[in-house]
Amino acid sequence: MGAHGDHDMGHTVAGWTGTAIVVLGSAVAGVALIAGSAPGLWVGAALTVLGALAAWLLHLAGRGKATGPRPPGRRHWRTPDPDARRGHPDCLGCRLAGRRPDRAAAPATAPAATPVPAAPPVGARAGLPRG
Numbered sequence: 001m002g003a004h005g006d007h008d009m010g011h012t013v014a015g016w017t018g019t020a021i022v023v024l025g026s027a028v029a030g031v032a033l034i035a036g037s038a039p040g041l042w043v044g045a046a047l048t049v050l051g052a053l054a055a056w057l058l059h060l061a062g063r064g065k066a067t068g069p070r071p072p073g074r075r076h077w078r079t080p081d082p083d084a085r086r087g088h089p090d091c092l093g094c095r096l097a098g099r100r101p102d103r104a105a106a107p108a109t110a111p112a113a114t115p116v117p118a119a120p121p122v123g124a125r126a127g128l129p130r131g
Contacts, residue, residue: 011077014064018055022048056093060084067091 025047032040058064062080066088074081087099094100 012059012064012081013078014055014058014061016077017058018051021051021054023051025049025051056096059093060097060099064093 025044027044028047029041029044032038032044055064062082062084064084065074065081066083067090073079084094085099087094087097
């Protein structure tokens with residue numbers, strides 16, 4: 001761990017790649033703002049969105065990490081996350097992708113059927129005697 005001791009700083013391929021692309025997009029947008037270039041601002045904004053998308057996709061591909069510290073054997077920044085396919089608990093990115101580990105762990109059971117009262121015969125009025 002070097003300078004960080006036993007603390008998991010969360011360095012991952014997804015984090016580094018997303019950060020690098022977003023920083024590049026911010027730099028392009030900043031230079032475009034100073035130069036007065038509207039197309040440059042759009043390119044910088046697109047790179048920023050691309051960086052967020054790249055980080056999300058890499059996270060889903062197992063190159064990110066779950067919230068909280070990782071076990072010591074998985075803390076190297078290039079170690080893939082074997083739990084990514086199922087989804088991480090409390091992870092917005094996994095929920096947006098439809099991966100919810102709480103659903104996968106729970107057995108799929110049908111709800112108990114509740115009895116439905118029978119419909120009265122056609123032409124009958126409730127509470128009135130026939131005759």
